[in-house]
Every structure is written in structure tokens, then in C-alpha cells.
Amino acid sequence: MKKFKYIFLSAVLIGFTACSEDDYDYSPTAEPLPELTTGSLDFSKYVAVGASFTAGFTDNALFINAQENSFPNILSQQFAFSNGGSFTQPLMSDNIGGLLYSGNVITNPRLFFNGSGPVGLPATPTTETTSVLSGPFNNMGVPGAKSFHLIAPGYGNLAGVPVGAANPYYARMASSPNATIIGDAVAQSPTFFTLSEVGGNDVLAYATSGGTGVDQTGNLDPSTYGGNDITDPNVFAQVFSGLVDGLTANGAKGALANVPYITNLSHFTTVPHNPLSPANPSFGPLIPTLNGVFGQLNQVYAYLQSVGAISNAAERSVVFSSTEASAVVIKDETLTDISAQMIGVLNASPTFPAFVESFGLPAAAAPLVANLLGSIYGQTRQATSAELLVLPSSSIIGTVNTTTFAYLQSQGLPESLAGQFSVEGVTNPLADKWVLLPSEQLAIKNATDAYNMTIDAVAASKGLAVVDFKGILEEASATGISDSDFTLTTDLVTGGLVSLDGVHLTARGYAVMANKFLEAIDMTYGSNFIAAGVKANTGDYPTNYSPTLQ
Template sequence: MKTPVFFRTAIRALPLLLLACSPKTDPNPIANGEADFSRYVAVGGSLTAGYMDGGLYRASQLASYPNLLAQQFRFAGGGEFIQPLFSEEQENGSGYLQPTTLNPLQLAPVSDRLALRSSSPTLYTKFSGENQNFGVPGLRVTDVATAGYGAAGSNPFFERLLPTGQEQKTYLAYVSEAKPTFFTYWLGNDDLLGYVASGGTRPLSTLADFTTGTKQLFDALAASGSKGAVGNLPDPTLLSLLRSPAELMAYRNDKVGPYWIATGTGEVRVANETDRILTTADSIGYLSAAGFPKGFFKIYPLQNADVLDADELLQLQQALEGFNAALRTEASARDWPVADLNALFRKAKQGYLDYDGTRVETDLFLDGQLSANSISSFDGVSLNPRGQALVANEFIDAINRAYQSQLNRLYVGRYTALRQGK
């Protein structure tokens, strides 16, 4: 069933490109330093897999930062990088959101050329053979030792990676078989995003469980003696999914206010500028049986699941700080560098010019208008190809500093900021 998403906004005139071309790099071999890139493996969750626009599909997989890194590694002794790509015949994979109209912007799910082999439970076409991108959409650190995580009815993205009959294998066991010479690790975003997307109603992973899972995966990667780089976790409040009341009013072009919300403690009050409202709260303004528009009256407020109030935001920040401290401590103990992706996203939230002159912003909408410079995909949570290229560059910088390699950075302006529908 199609459930279009509406963004009530004007749109700047801007080019909507298809997937950008590959970056230009020096064809001559470059120094790999102390790193051996001959067998590169990427460990992570949604963003590592290339999840984009609310789904995973062939073009998004090709735009993933591990694939972009592998292209640069090839000039420093890197080998072939094999991803679990959806076939060209089933290129739309799980499906994703694409524009159907541009003003106002309306999104609808793609429904053709999908890789579905079952809709109940959801199962995707199996991928068989060698794999080096271990990114699994939805994977949390606290899931890595869970037997049956790849079974039918659990995570279909992991299920498609496992051979038939091995669905009880844990993600930890899957990684333990990898034997890379070099790896990147960026896992933990989904431990935070589930809480954010639910308005704080879904529990956060505990720090103890997060630390245990991190240690287990790090030990598995260290067992082969490989070198690697770890990415820390960006603050989810920097993403386009959340808005302050003032930002949401401009984003929706609402002429009246304020918004009324129900907090996590059950209090009903006017939303203030310390609260964050989910842009997915698309029931705002719906009329009750008595004729009251939702969110604009105390008797018909936005529900707790639509809002992160100040207390819930504090819990989120405490979890983020604890998770990043655990990643930093465990990486330091193994002499692995940490790419500071949290700092990158904070800088992008303010807007800045990248070294190639490209303007970079996190917000999908600025001042009520669609941004041509955003690194967010249409779901407001995951990254578009330009955002993936920025992440790749942050890893490249960390790798070059730690291992004295001379990998070339990507020109992020060559990568698409917004994607046009078919």
C-alpha cells in the first residue's frame, strides 16, 4: 500500500542528478604505509550497508562509503571489494522512497523490480558467495551475539546473507569468519536511532550491553591481526528527522501555533524550543471526532511517540557519550584510530564548505526549502551519496594519520545530494 509522505514546502531550483560519477584519482600507485588493504572488510549497520531513502537497493549499495573506500584502496594495493548487491533485475531491493511530485515534494515507495521472495514474513532474495560488506540495516551492537537474528521473522537483511540452514548463526560468528587484512567499523547508530524514531518509547541499549558487544566484535577482528579504523557515532539530533517547534512550523508552513505535546511522563504542555518533534509525525492537524486538529489543542496533543522532550533528549545524550567513550577506549587499547564522525556531523549541521568548495549541510530542508547541499537522504535519517562520500573522507583522514598511508580523498561535489525518481 502506498503511503505518500508530504513535505509542505517550496523548493529551490536545483539540479536533481542521477548517481554521480566516480571521483578522479591518480592512476599511479600510492603509498599504503603500514596498512595492508588487500582484503578489506566493512563491519557496521544501516549506513555501512548503504541504506538510503528508506530502503536498501543496488544504487544505494554502490554509493556506500565502504565501496567508495575500496575504490581508493585499490590505488594502494587493495584488492577486489565484493558487496552483496541486489541483481540488476531486482535492482530496487527492499524498495525505497522516491519523489512523485516536486512542489510540494511528495514521496512514494518504489514497488517494482523488488528483491522480495516473501512478503509475510519479509524475506529478500538470498545472496550467495563471497561478501566483504558486512553492513546490516537495523543491526544494533546489542544484537551481535543473538542466535537466530538472521532467522525468518527477525532481520531479513541479515537473513539474505546467510546460507540456507545457517539462519541461527550470530552476526559475531559471521564477522569472525571474515579474516580481513584491513577493516572499517561503524556500528551503533541503530542502537540510538530506534529510540529517536520511536519518540523515546523504544528502550536505549544499555552501556554495559553496548560495551560487551563492542568488545566481542573488536576481539573477533583483532584475532586475524588486521589493522583497521573505527567510526564514532554522530548525534542523532543533528539529523533531519527531528525539528524544534519553530523549525517544524517553517518546515510544514503552519500559520498557527503553538504545538501541544504529551511528554514521556504523561504531562501535556506546549512544546518549547528544547523539545524535538519528529518530522514523521504526519498526523499533525488531523481532526478529532470533535473537530480539533491534532497537536494544536491541549485536549488533542501530539503523542509521546511523536516527540523527544528534554528528559528524553538528556537520556539520548548520556547514551551517546557513553557509547562513544566505549568505542574510543576499546579502539585505543588496540591502537586503532577513531574517525570523529560526530564532529563531522556537528560541523555539517552548521553548514560549511568542504575542501573542494562544496557546500555541506545536514538538514534536508532549510528555511522551509529543500536544500541542494544536504547530506541526508529522503528518509531524513540515512545519508545520500554525498553524505557517504564525506564519511569515506573522514575514514581516509584517520587512516592516513594512523598508518602513514597516502590515500586520496574524494571530491564530494561529484556525488549526488538529491536523487530524482524514475
């Protein structure tokens, strides 16, 4: 039967071919790929300069497998099909991640997904910062480096690491204590270079700290060296122009990457502004009581509006829904501080002592409670969809703020009442360090736009390729970005593009980035990496690393 079936099928195919020989062509239709051509491009000495992305930082750490999957290393593998030379990296000692300094842990191990969320690897780092490596290194990506750090002598001085005056990642690879990152790169006389994510850390530290200048990220991309303020665009312009001048001084060609809107990353888009669900047994039953308390304050806001002290009482009013998720309560330092006015109104209210007694306190405690309520809620409101909550806030919303708890107890409140008024995002307003306000987001956007204007102008003046990393991230966050058979988004854990820390890319994300560099190189210099099929196969790169990888 098998033989008969195949003979019959052959007869059918012959019949169709005979009937319409001109309309059916059963020869292979895929055309052979063209040979790779790179023209005058010389990849014999490729040097990559940048920060965390260049280094391969992922899952909140740097480790061997991540470095091997860094986009510059992936690029070097494609350059090897032309005239590319060897590509060396300052490899870590393990796949645990994290750093030691004289045996003490100074940055933590990498994150892994435990089935419910990102958690730290339960292991101890083995990479000792004081064991300085012998270079030079083609990969000059230094996690945490801001634009001006690339030209700063002493940024790799081991003596400065314990006091935050130097970067431990650069300290273990610097050619000398007084060396500069750009100096070590230029000294290698690169024939081709990439200069990427310069400017990213110049706004990232400000963003991850909620615009406060206070780091809340643990050791996430340790960009605190030099403070968390946004770098002045004029300073950036001067530094960036100098970097490119140095890298092109001997005629090297290269590719630059612009700066994305980092607020599109999952570090800023994962935690909703309204995570308080009435179905939560720890929150839902308390809603009537909470609304009773805030109802008193809402009346104060309404009165202050009526006398002209504030313009919009509704903006400050807090109401928790019993049918849908409610927004967290935040401190908004852009609001007029009306603490003194609130205290005055509460103390003058004839019904306030009875309200105080409803909490089991004596009426004589009314002035104390008025002072506490005024000081806590003088600049507060519920968050809106315009706010962005940073990823670490997910672990503190709904928990008791121990500092507030201790303070309220010190003011005479009993333990139970102090605890009730110390719940983060509910009765204890989320501090600004957990929230990016619209004004802070605008400051980040304006700086990023200014940086990108500089990058575009410098690239045009030097005839360099530019990777539109900003556009790539916008596309990924809006609709997803496709590469090979994969569509990647910025969703945390499931999106495939952004790693578990919510800021840096996965290995697959870095493969996509490498391909985008190849596209830009083809477009600018007339090579044909993409057309020739000389590119990274994104499916070969993981989106998560196993916790057993150490």
C-alpha cells in the same frame, strides 16, 4: 587584428618579466602530488562491518545504486590504488528499494523528491528475501542492526523474519540460519576492516519513536528488531570489545567510527515546534474560538496553582497568537497528571454549564464535557524550542485523529464537535511518540557519550584509527562541512548530506564519510591517501536519485 592583439599581449608580458625577473615567475606553481604510500597496511581483504550507513541505506531504502555508493565501496576503490582486493556486496535486485517475503511487501520502496517533498516511489519491490545469496560478502553492513545483533545467532534466520525475530537484510546474505554477522565477517580473515555506526541503532529506534518504544517510522531503518529501548552502555561495552577482539585476532588493522548525536539529523530538526501559522486559512480564523476554549482551561490551571495542586500554571496554559506562528499542543508525560483535579474544578464552576451550552450542547452535558476535558488536558502544554518533533509528525499536525474522533463520538459528542476536538497538535495534544522531550534527548546523549567512551578506549588499546563522526555531524549541522568544492549541511533535501528520510546519508554524504575514513587512516597509520589525492571526488556523487531510476 587578432594577430596584432596577441603580439601586443606577448610584448607586455616580456616587458614585465624584463623589469622584475626575480619577482615574477610564470612557471606552473602547483606542485605534483606525492606518490601514494601505505606502508605495512594490507587492503587485500577489506571487510566492512556495521549497519545502515555501511550498507549504503539512503532515502529510506537499500537499492543497487545506493550500495554502489556506500562508503565502504568508495573506500575499496581508493584501496585499489594500493594493494586492495575485490569488494563484494549483497546487491539488491533493483533500484526501487524495499523487500518482498514470499511475494509480500515487507519494506517499502525508496523515497524521491517530487518538487515539494519526499514521497514514496510508486513501484513494487522485486528483491525477494527468501532468495538467499551466496557469499561471502566484504560489505557486512546490515540495516537496522544494533550492537548486540552483530553477535546474535539466528539474526539471519529466514523463519524469524515474519515475526520480527530476524533481520531480512541479513537473512538474504547470512552463511547459515544460525550464523552471526561478526562470525561471517571474521571467517573471511580480513586484513583490514572498518567498524562503523555500531551504537547508532542502539539509540535511533528510541529516538525515532519519540522515546516511547513505539515505532512511527514505517520501515525507516528497520531497527525494531529487539525492541526500541536504549541499549545499556555496559552491554554495549562488552559487545563492542568482543567485536574488535574478533576482527583483530589475526593482526588486522582497521578504523572505527564513533556515534554522532543523532538528534542533529534532519529527522529531528526539520519540523519546528511552532508550525501553526495564523495565515493558514484552516487555522487562523479559528484562533479566537480556540483561545476562548483554552481560556477556560487556563483559568482552571491558575486556580489549581493557587491551591498548590501545581506549581506553574503558565507552563500548561495554551494561547494561540494571531500575529505569529504558535507552538503545537503536546502531551508531556513528565507533568503531574491533574485530570481528576481539573474535572472537579470544572464540575464545581457555576459558569461551566453555560460554557457547555455555547457549543450547542445541553447544560446537562456539563459533567460529560468536564470528564473529557480533564482526561485530554491533564498532562498537556504547548511545545517549546527545547522539544524536537520527529519528521513524520509533519504529515499529521493539523489533521483529524480518527481514534480520538471515534472516541469522542462514542461519548456522545456530535460529529462536528468531535472533529473540532480531534485536530492533532491543536485540540488533540500530540502524543509522546511524535515528540522528543528534553529528558528523552538527555537519555540519548548520555548513552551516546558512554558508547563513545568505550569506542575511544578500545581504539586506543588496539591502536586503531577513529573517525569522529560525532564531530563531523555537529559541524555539518552548525556551519556546514566542506569537501572539495561543496559545503554540505544536515538540512533536509537542500543540505546535500542527509538523504530524504532525514537519518541516512546521501551518496555525496557517504563520499564525505569515506574521505574522513581516509583522513583517520592517514593520521593513525602514516599513509598519505589524502596528500596523494587518492580520495573520493564528492562532486561525482549525487544528492538525489531520479524517480525513473528503477
